[in-house]
Amino acid sequence: MNWTIVLLRGARLPAMGIAVALVIMWAAWNMRGTPHGAAFFEPFRWASLALLTFALVAYGYFMHRLLRWERTQGDQGCVRCGGPTGVLQTGRLIRGNQLSDFRRCYSCGKTSPDA
Template identity: 35%
Template sequence: MHWGTIAIRGLWPAAFLMTGATTLALLARTLDDAGSGGTFRTMADWIFIAGWIAAAAWSVLFVLRLRRWEAGKGPFCRSCAGPTGFVQQGRVVFGQRLADYRRCYNCGRTTPELL
C-alpha cells in the first residue's frame, strides 16, 4: 500500500477547504480594514470557523472510512485491494448509462459498484 498516495487522494478536499476558508477570511478581514464598520470582521471569523469545521468533518469521515476498510467491512478495489472512495455515477455512452463506480485511493483505478 502507498499510504502517502491514499492520504493525498483522500484528504485533498479537506486541504482545499482549509485553504479556501483561510483565504476568504483573510480577504474579508482586509475588506473590513478598508473601513466598513466591523461587519466583515465578524463574517471573516465565521467563514474561518465554518471552513475549518467542514475540513475537520471531512478528515474524520475519511479516517472512519479507512478504519472500516481496515476492519474488512468497507468497499475495496478489485485490482489492488486498497480502499475506495464514494460512489460516483457512471457515464452515459451511446445512450446507455454505465455502472456506478468507486475510485481507488491507492491505485486510482475505478471499480464498478456491484449490487
C-alpha cells in the first residue's frame, strides 16, 4: 500500500484549509501598518484562525480514523485492495432508484459499498 497516496487523498482538504488560513494570516500581518489594510483584514484574521482550527481538527479526525483502521477497530477496509476508506457518502438517485451508500478508498480510489 502506498502511504503517500493515502495521505494525499485523505488530508487534501485539511491541507488546503491550513494553506488558505496561513496565507490570510500572512497578508493580515503584512498589511497591518497601512490604514486601509488593517481595517480590511481585521475580520479575516479571526476567520483565518477559525479556519485553521477547523482544518487542524479535520486532519486530527482523519489521522484518528486511519489509526483505528490500522488497529482493525474502525471501519472495514476496501473490498478490492483492503486499504482504508473515507467517510460514508450517500448513494446517487438515478431514475428513481437509490443506489447504496458507499465509502471511497484512500489507496485505490474506487468506491466500496457500505455494509
